[in-house]
Amino acid sequence: MTLPETTPTYYRKGFGLKAEVHDTLAADYTGRLVDLLRQRDYMLSMGGVTVRLAREFxxxxxxxxxxEYAYQTRTKFPDRRIFLAGEIIHNPHVNEKLREMGITFLRSDGGDFDYSAVEPLDVVILPAFGVTMHDFETLRAKGVVVVDTTCGSVLNVWKRVDSYARNGLTAVIHGKYYHEETRATASQVSRYSGGRYLVIRNMDEARIVCDYIEGRGTREGFVAQFARAASPEFDPDRDLLRVGVAxxxxxxxxxxxxxxxxxxQALARAHGADYRAEHFRTFDTxxxxxxxxxxxxxxxxxxxxDAMLVIGGYNSSNTISLAAICAAKVRTYHVEDATCLDVGRGVIRHHLVGASGEVETADWLGTAEQISVGLTAGASTPNNKIGEAVARVFATRGIDASDIV
Ligand code: SF4
Structure with a gap:
């Protein structure tokens, strides 16, 4: 689906403007407190409060x-209309910065994006998650300039799914069927006639698939359950015989x-170990x-x-995964940003793992004299936003983080 870098209307390797956008990016996203945490072995203590930051965040x-590529695009095309297919990443602050730069966000209704406003001289940025084959082909047909920021790691998943479909295997994708990345990944099977996919959200859904492979469950029930998460005309009797997992x-x-x-294992139990070896693939992507x-x-x-703070968009998949890991071990608060920590009231607004909607918790730091708070952030959270949250953790106990030098 990607084109050679030489195509004048298709770019995926930057414009050589790193130096030009460096200072703006640094001003928009770096954070003093995070730099300090790194220098202090990922730990800051003051007034009985200790904040420990995960070493990768x-x-x-x-x-x-x-x-960076979006910033470069603005610099490269100062006079052109620039659109973005969805969100560049799942972080409201980053997306807001791009809006301030005059970049227009295209919306989708959960399906394809609406490109009706886009004209041939316009520039369209594709996000790190990528877009579906259909979206990509629509843009190419319009002749607009496409700036493709699809992450290399997403392209690797696409290659895997492509090879499954090419070899007649149904791509079973562990993911969220409505997530941009997974929609783009699943669409890769459409290159091949007979290409099939099925998206499963979690182990519970995987067990439904396993049951069907082993002859349990009804066809109608299966089709209804995965109606929105499977390729058109998905037939479990036909399409669960040869499977590749990504x-x-x-x-x-x-x-x-x-x-x-x-x-x-379900395929081996249903058809034997030799069958599994021949008709099943799995790859950690x-x-x-x-x-x-x-x-x-x-x-x-x-x-x-004593508690864990996980910072990142509520719709950020990797942040949700981090929160799930933490919640299994310690009291965990998934917050979207520092504003969720209401210092004056001592209240935190947060998501509970596995639930939707925000809840408020009062006295979230408790009353113990010494308190240790762990902190991590999803892949779409900039350092300045992490730093703001660190400052509010200290402020909740009346400590001014600017005194930490
Ligand atoms: S989380 Fe980051 S590195 Fe991983 S695939 Fe997404 S954009 Fe790429």
């Missing part, structure tokens, strides 16, 4: 590249591995940035912590 390489890059790594294994952040938070959770 925040902006990943794919997000850094996508955001995953959205930001899922919980251990769950993805377990799902792959579970489906492989969690990206290294997601893996590193999950490993780092596991390491942090081995420290004595």
């Amino acid at each position: 925040g902006f990943c390489y794919g997000v850094e590249r996508a955001v 995953n959205q890059t930001t899922m919980l790594a251990r769950e993805s591995l377990a799902i792959g294994e579970e489906i492989g 969690i990206c290294s940035a997601t893996q590193d952040r999950q490993d780092a938070v596991e390491a942090l959770l081995r420290e004595p912590l």
